[in-house]
Amino acid sequence: MVGVLRVVLFAGTLAMGSWLGLGKPTFDQARAFVEKAKGEASARADAKAKADAKVNADANADAKDADANANANAGGDLGNVPSMRPWPELNAEASIPKAWMVAEGPLYRAGSGRRLVTLTFDDGPFPETTPTVLRILAKKKIHASFFVIGRYLDGEDARAQASREALKQVAAGGHLIGNHTHDHALLTAVTHTQVLEQIDEGAASIERVTGKRPILFRPPFGKLDDFGQAAVRERGLDLLLWSVEKQDMQRADSHEVFRELVGQIEYKEGGIVLLHDIRWTSIAVLRELLEWLQLHRWDPKRPSRVGYEIVDLPTYLREVAAAPLPYATRDELERAREVAAHERSDSREPRQLREPGEKRPVVNRVRSCAVAHDTSSRRSLSRR
Numbered sequence: 001m002v003g004v005l006r007v008v009l010f011a012g013t014l015a016m017g018s019w020l021g022l023g024k025p026t027f028d029q030a031r032a033f034v035e036k037a038k039g040e041a042s043a044r045a046d047a048k049a050k051a052d053a054k055v056n057a058d059a060n061a062d063a064k065d066a067d068a069n070a071n072a073n074a075g076g077d078l079g080n081v082p083s084m085r086p087w088p089e090l091n092a093e094a095s096i097p098k099a100w101m102v103a104e105g106p107l108y109r110a111g112s113g114r115r116l117v118t119l120t121f122d123d124g125p126f127p128e129t130t131p132t133v134l135r136i137l138a139k140k141k142i143h144a145s146f147f148v149i150g151r152y153l154d155g156e157d158a159r160a161q162a163s164r165e166a167l168k169q170v171a172a173g174g175h176l177i178g179n180h181t182h183d184h185a186l187l188t189a190v191t192h193t194q195v196l197e198q199i200d201e202g203a204a205s206i207e208r209v210t211g212k213r214p215i216l217f218r219p220p221f222g223k224l225d226d227f228g229q230a231a232v233r234e235r236g237l238d239l240l241l242w243s244v245e246k247q248d249m250q251r252a253d254s255h256e257v258f259r260e261l262v263g264q265i266e267y268k269e270g271g272i273v274l275l276h277d278i279r280w281t282s283i284a285v286l287r288e289l290l291e292w293l294q295l296h297r298w299d300p301k302r303p304s305r306v307g308y309e310i311v312d313l314p315t316y317l318r319e320v321a322a323a324p325l326p327y328a329t330r331d332e333l334e335r336a337r338e339v340a341a342h343e344r345s346d347s348r349e350p351r352q353l354r355e356p357g358e359k360r361p362v363v364n365r366v367r368s369c370a371v372a373h374d375t376s377s378r379r380s381l382s383r384r
């Protein structure tokens with residue numbers, strides 16, 4: 001037992017230490033470590049089983065056999081050795097429909113108003129804009145996730161060097177870095193060979209800069225066919241999509257994008273927000289969004305009142321693992337949201353249980369912009 005505990009503690013320390021800045025081990029290192037730990041533990045278990053058997057034979061104490069067997073079994077069972085990921089693996093099959101569901105977040109307890117938001121930035125790094133995003137996040141002590149394009153990091157020209165510097169700053173800021181392919185290819189429209197190249201070369205470009213092979217993968221446009229899903233699965237990558245997005249790449253009016261994002265955050269009760277760290281418009285959206293989330297933050301002193309908490313991706317995924325939404329697909333979830341909204345509008349009931357005397361939560365307070373239409377009245381999917 002002690003031996004097993006030691007393995008567990010060591011693995012835990014390593015995983016934690018890595019997360020806290022010692023550098024995340026590569027997937028291969030992680031796998032090698034777990035395999036080694038398994039081997040050592042099972043050798044210890046064998047030795048212990050032999051020793052126990054001898055003790056038991058010597059003492060001729062039949063009653064102890066059961067305990068000895070239990071110990072030997074416990075010694076060989078490494079189910080509780082933590083994975084090297086600092087977050088739970090929720091979609092080992094790398095299924096796109098499941099990835100969309102995971103992105104929708106956890107099932108929130110009835111009576112709790114705490115809603116989670118995590119930020120992701122795609123298509124960088126851009127030396128012009130990424131450092132500004134990093135400064136904004138650092139000021140608010142937010143850890144986000146960046147899905148980057150490998151090609152920007154390759155080569156010896158000044159721009160490539162500046163892009164590599166920007167990515168190093170992302171890593172130094174404590175943010176997660178994921179692979180967004182080498183050339184931002186639509187992976188359902190290229191050959192199988194190209195799918196593999198896009199994933200592997202993107203990862204290699206990132207690893208050359210950060211020293212770490214990314215575990216997170218986000219396909220451009222969220223599109224991946226069966227072949228692509230199998231490739232992601234075989235590489236042990238975590239497929240990570242998003243739930244809140246309003247085309248910040250295509251639009252010029254940042255205030256409008258912000259308002260629609262907020263509408264979606266209220267309707268979906270938080271989520272994984274997708275922005276792009278390569279446009280000034282997106283940075284303006286980010287500033288407004290953070291201001292709004294701050295104004296509407298969750299208050300632990302009034303836990304039933306709906307409010308938002310910005311968390312890092314591992315925290316978000318841990319909460320999803322602890323309480324997954326009970327729907328197989330996003331369509332099922334959407335139908336449940338519609339029904340809940342309909343019931344609320346029939347009963348004229350507020351969506352959230354409130355303590356006696358507590359005022360209705362004030363929403364849409366920012367800069368007199370009436371935030372997105374009808375969504376505030378159908379914000380909550382009441383979980384029963």
Ligand SMILES: [Zn+2]
Binds near residue numbers: 123184221
């Ligand atoms: Zn993209």
